[in-house]
Amino acid sequence: MPDLWMPGARRLDVGDTAPMDGGPAKAVAHITWDRNATAAKPQPLVSFETLTEYFGRNPDGRRAAPHILWDPFTGRFTQFVPADSRSKSLADRAGGTRTNRAGKVVLQIEALFFPYCRVDGKVYGRLVDTPCKGWLELLAWVRSHGVPDVWPMGRPSDFASRRDEATWAKQGGWYGHSQVPENDHQDPGSWPAFAPAPPRPAYEPFPGAAFFVLGRRSAVITAMGRRLVAEGCGRYQVGPGPAWSEADRQSYAAWQRRLGYSGDSADGIPGAESWARLRVPNV
Structure with a gap:
């Protein structure tokens, strides 16, 4: 059985869990985009601790907490909601598709990033330009919940929006926030590539x-x-x-x-x- 709480992640349970609707397993890629910077005027990255406190303890942040906050510069993670519950990182209109519940899992991943953030004197225009530390561990955990290594609407490469409710309803895999029905955000802009799954060992490891x-x-x-x-x-x-x-x-x-x-x-x-x-x- 896959871990409901990601191994190695800090656990900061915000409560308010609710069941999923079932269907194809999905993951949704977000960036925190907590500051508006430009190439001409980059800004310092907001700290991981600040965003952890916001999602974990601030009333407004708790109402929008993802499953995972990921720091691609250090490989740190904080998890706020177990994998078998919906989180509230997506807009969800009454009477429409229940975006946050539309799958066996809908794992919401917030990468700590905004375009033209400055970290240790270097400016990063895209998430894929960061070290992406911890991505393989995150990918392995998402895979363990049955989310396939596919982008049904294409891997994000810019901040354009594209949404197709029929695709969202029927196909599992990874979606950008910009690709989810009922949402108007344009992130994440880019996302790291899938790495090959490690080969399955020929022999059973010793179970203890x-x-x-x-x-x-x-x-x-x-x-x-x-x-x-x-x-x-x-x-x-x-x-x-x-x-x-x-x-x-x-x-x-x-x-x-x-x-x-x-x-x-x-x-x-x-x-x-x-x-x-x-x-x-x-x-």
């Missing part, structure tokens, strides 16, 4: 000794049992799998003895080293 308790049901246990049978260590009358049983423990103990373990080290409860050597296929 505490995973192997009587009655635990998992495809991992079935795959483990099949490997034990293939190695000539099976002690099964039925199975293997899907639930951890005494037969699994006896079979794994036989594998441990095969590897040279004895005594308490061959008690049939998997350890990291013996598990790695068994090479249980990823399921």
Whole structure:
């Protein structure tokens, strides 16, 4: 089950949660745009702490808090609402599409940025010009909630608005604030590119000794049992799998003895080293 609260993010729960309507999973890209600067007159970036306090504690900010505030200069995150609740970062007219709820998730991401902000003496005209620190961690969390790596209305490359309610209703993926029905904002202007998903490992990582308790049901246990049978260590009358049983423990103990373990080290409860050597296929 994906994490409702992003790992590594500061948690500042504003409450006022509400369920989603279901449908294609979406993420919405925003920038805070809290100052109007120009190339001729850049302005200092507002601090991450200031925006965190605004969304987390100011009554007006709480009413518009996103799921995630992201600082692309440092890779810091604050989360205000769990992933399975709507946030209120989108305009939502009565009687129309419920923009903030129109999906299994509609994850609202506010990047701390405005055009021509100045940070450590350097001026940044577009979000993609920043270091984008933390983007891969953010992308991984959004992916874990089933949001596909697509921009149904095109990846934002300027501050033009384009909205299509039928596309919004039917297609999951990433949308710019400028692409959401009932909204008149033009951000984010740009957004970092998707990175390739990390390759899936060939073998199941060790789930920890505490995973192997009587009655635990998992495809991992079935795959483990099949490997034990293939190695000539099976002690099964039925199975293997899907639930951890005494037969699994006896079979794994036989594998441990095969590897040279004895005594308490061959008690049939998997350890990291013996598990790695068994090479249980990823399921």
